[in-house]
Amino acid sequence: MTEKITSRENAKIKYACRLAQSAAFRRSEGRFLAEGRKLCPELARGAELETLFYTETAAEKCPELETLPGEHYLVEDHVADKLADVGTHQGVFGVFHTPEHTLEEARTGGRYLALERVQDPGNVGTLLRSAAAFGFDGVLLSDGCASVWAPKTLRASMGAAVRIPVIEAGKMPEAIAALRAKGITCLAAALYKSQPLSAAEPRYPGGVCVVIGSEGQGLTEETICACNGTVRIPMTDRVESLNAGIAGSILLWHFREESL
Template identity: 75%
Template structure:
């Protein structure tokens, strides 16, 4: 029988809440917290689920939860309210071990997305999801990006953060230098001295890396200089720019692996 948690001050509940709230704690523990009836089972397909919390109502609606790995805890509604990060919680929460990926996994011929200082978790999650959808081999995040395992980012990526390798690194230029040593063509999304996306070949035998910055700040000059070329998305003058999630997804579609 699953252990029942009736107190909001239970140490396991406090630990889960701290994982949700603190990027530094997530890094030091090598774990992350997620919420959602669909999201938690999806994440369990690619990350080790260590603890699963759910309400009686959620267990009744989702009998498949009983088949998930890890320790299971039945929590009362007021405990679920403390764990919840959204106004209408679904009553299912999990603590997962964080997948570990490094630049050593980058391979010649692969397709990669690199993000620089994209701070909005919705944009980071959307771009990780798009990278998975369009067959990319990995996502590289510079320092200053939203955490890929923060609750808001996980909700936006819909579990894609464990389906495509996510590599967290420091400044982007040294990382891009490593890719270029493998022959991977690095393309900066920028306006100055750029080519329109249409004529840019989608295929490159040694691989490609699409490099995207935030909408407000764009890419650093050193980062653009570290790339092979710059590309832009042709559009009308009705708007000045697209947000990072939309612009990056268009670029990912152009350089996709799959035929659609």
């Protein structure tokens, strides 16, 4: 019989809440908390599910939850309310082991997305989803990016966070240098001395990395200089700029997997 948790002060509940609230704690523990009837089973396909919490209502609506691995706990509604990141939730929460990937995994001939200081969780999640959809081989995140494993980012990525390798790359200029050493062409999304996207070759034998900065600050000068060149998306003067998630997705489509 599945054990039931009735107290909001239960140690497992407090631990899960801390994972949701603190990027530093997630990093030190190598775990993250996700919520959602569809998201948790999706994440369980690519990350180890350690603990699953769900309400009786969620169990009735989704009997397949019982087939998922890990320890299972029924939680009362007021306990689920504490676990939830948003006011209206689906009553399903999972503690997962964080997949680990390093820059050494990047290979010649691959396609990569690199994000520098993209702080909006929605944009990071959207770009992860687009990178997975268009057949990219990995995503690099610089220091200062929104945490991939935060609840808001996970919801925006719709499970893509475990379907594509995510690499915490630290300082972006150094990461770009490592990619270029493997023959991967790195293209910065920037206006200065840029070529329109239509003029950029969609295929590079050694591989390609699309480098995108935040909507407000863009890429640092050091990162732009570290790249092989720059590309821009031609636009009318009706708008000043595109949302980073939208602009990045357009770029990713241009450099998509050849078979798509």
